[in-house]
Amino acid sequence: MQEEIRRVLNTVNRVIAGKDEVVRKLFTAILADGHILMDDVPGTGKTTLAVAISRAIGLKYSRIQFTPDVMPSDIVGFSMYDRETGSFVYHPGVLSGTNLLLGDEINRTSSKTQSALLEAMEERHVTVDGQTYALPEPCIVIATQNPVGAAGTQLLPFAQMDRFLVRLSIGYPDYDAQMELLRDRQLGNPLDGVECVLSKSDVERMQRQVTQVTTKDAVLDYITRLALASREHPALDVGISPRGTLCLCRMAKARAFMEERDYVTGADVQAVFSDVCQHRLVLSRKARLAGTSEHEVLRDLLGTVEISDSRLQQ
Helix, strand or coil, X not given: CHHHHHHHHHHHHCCCCCCHHHHHHHHHHHHXXXXXXXXXXXXXXXXXXXXXXXXXXXCCEEEEECCCCCCHHHHHEEEEEECCCCEEEEEECCCCCCCEEEEECHHHCCHHHHHHHHHHXXXXXXXXXXXEEECCCCCEEEEEECCECECCCCCCCHHHHCCCCEEECCCCCCHHHHHHHHHHCCCCCHHHHCCXXXXXXXXXXXXXXXXXXXXXXXXXXXXXXXXXHHHCCCCEXXXXXXXXXXXXXXXXHHHHHHCCCXXXXXXHHHHHHHHHHHHHCEECHHHHHCCCCHHHHHHHHHHHCCCCCHHHCC
């Protein structure tokens, strides 16, 4: 199993130099069968990363560039009257038949179009004119967004933010990675050399194995108390939602699986806590004026809430 994971990570890391940790987190989120929000400035490699990992793990990939004129029907499909049959015929949208959808710059499109993703992301099906159409398994959305305040952007609805399992950021490359990037692009595009090292059935098998990872009550108690503490934290108006606790558990199980363990520890929860929960918090007005960040609040929660069973600390 570890050899399969290593092949995927090595394949993608050859395309995205110097971002091993981000690549590992992204693959962990896919094994947890969750949606990923990539939040970063343009040009840092978000699209390249999504394409590379989809090719490496054999998932059918589609991409949609969100602009103000993209319609909900572009996402979920539409029905059109057929004169020959005298009935309405469903024409699929970009989600149909797709295992991994890259929604590029999701916060540049309208709220109506953004909301078209909600049912698909949560229920894994779309509804058009009263008819429900199942989406393939797995069906994962990797959405990218530019920093809020950049030209043409708008805030994602809080309900949609809560649908993403994790929010990740690639960041700028360091000197060595930047030099490697420039050298690689002299002779071609590294994406052209990405090979499929896992099949779709392999990914589905690994996702099933993640669900079988054991989570003891002591860990569930730890997650619950973290969530409750966030809802009472003076710097927050909105804490971790019940959906957030489920996502935290799923991501912790996937992290344990990546570490070749069949049980979750408190360290797994702590390792994924910020990526899973940061985008689910709403700071109070007083906290915003004081310059407090969501990351600082999460760090405070980890420092004050202890796991009840010391044997599960590591």
